[in-house]
Amino acid sequence: MEMILEARDAGEWAYRGEGAANLVLSYTGSYPPFVGKVLRVRKITENGAEYDNGLSGLSKHECLLWDELISAPSREMAEHLYVKNVMRPLLGSDYVESGVRVLVGKGFLESVESNILSKRPSWRVNDAKTNTECVSALLLPDLSHFPGSGSPSSKSYLTRETFEDVLKCVIQSDNGNRTTKFLDLVAETVFRSRLLDRLLKAQMLDTLDIEGAIHAYYNVVSQSCKVCSKFREVEEKLSERYSHIHSDPYSKSLKIVKDYLTAATAKDLSTMISFRPTENRDMESLDDTVVLKSTRQSFQYKASFLDLDRKPLTKMEYYYELDQKIVRAYSQISKVKDNPGKSCEN
Structure with a gap:
């Protein structure tokens, strides 16, 4: 049962x-x-x-x-x-x-x-x-838990001084230098595990950005493209830029949108890395071990991606509108820089 x-x-x-x-x-x-x-x-x-x-x-x-x-x-x-x-x-x-x-x-x-x-x-x-x-x-x-170790404190926030003190049992270095060396350990682990390579591969599924993917979205939901309609009101050339997407097979539009939403998950996830000091200092060849050369210490690590929630199809229009707001804000800032005497409100 x-x-x-x-x-x-x-x-x-x-x-x-x-x-x-x-x-x-x-x-x-x-x-x-x-x-x-x-x-x-x-x-x-x-x-x-x-x-x-x-x-x-x-x-x-x-x-x-x-x-x-x-x-x-x-x-x-x-x-x-x-x-x-x-x-x-x-x-x-x-x-x-x-x-x-x-x-x-x-x-x-x-x-x-x-x-x-x-x-x-x-x-x-x-x-x-x-x-x-x-x-x-x-x-x-529990990604912060290693077998045989003590299910850890639930305390979430540490001051810089407290964190330095906590690292006393982990990083063998003078007071004031442990945080810096810990960051070196994190950097070495990210490099060794190739986490960012994997993440980039997933993020690069978005090949058209939302400005292109939004057209495939309207194909998928079988609606008249609101973006193309808006473009035609402003400038015909803008509507022609992505018009070829509306001629694509339905299966291709599905793939474009699916890849975009998958990449959106990869752009909004979290990464967690946990460490445990090891006694053996000759373990650098092991896949789950990294060596901090400055202190001659070796650590077993666990690295994981978290918060891999699926993005709903209905967010496509939200993503497009958000992108347009960012573009408008950038354009306003650029105008102010080019014309210091004018405010953003103008």
Whole structure:
């Protein structure tokens, strides 16, 4: 029988942190399958915008776009399959944890919401709360946890002085120099792991930028292109610039939009790197080990990409409008620089 987390289990999950869409809870109990794990729980805004109605959350056009996700029985599973079937192969299985779905009862989620309320930043509390209508949550490895080490402090913010002091047990250097050497360690790890190469490859799926992809979007949703209509009102040459996209096969438009949205995820993700000092200093040849030459120390590391949420098809128009606002703002600033006597308002 599949396990369901109930209200009585909520006391074993502590607040770790949160982003715009999810809460992260760390496990503090002793049940082996959960030791060294975190639970990612969906949030809901005060106006109910994130309410999960039990459907996949994919529109009919998104079902054509994401054939890897159409088997998902719920929105939660669709998001899980997106990470597993789209982003993980793209960014590398060693650097993306797709996790597993665990069932959660409403009582568990309500108890969690109550237990962690005082730990959350007030502005986050005012913005959103735990989505108690979810039927599952995502169980993931705690990326700050190494086997055999102590599920770490949940303290999120450190001053520069405190951070320097914390590094005393990690970086063998004089006081005042540890932070700099730690940054050298991070840089060496990023270089050795080739994380940025993988990330760039994913981001470069966006070959047309939103100014081109928006035309493919209107093909996908079978609507008259609002951008071309606007261009024709201003200048005919502008409407001709991307007119060839509207003559492309439907399958090509699907690929353009799919690649753009995948790249959008890659442009909005997070990266987490964890370190553990190792006793053996001759381990530089191992794939998960890096050497800080200035202190002659070796470290085992774990690097992962996080926050790989799928971007909905409906955001294409938002991305286009945002891009146009940026262009207009840049143009205004350029005019002011060229004509110092005029203000932006003019």
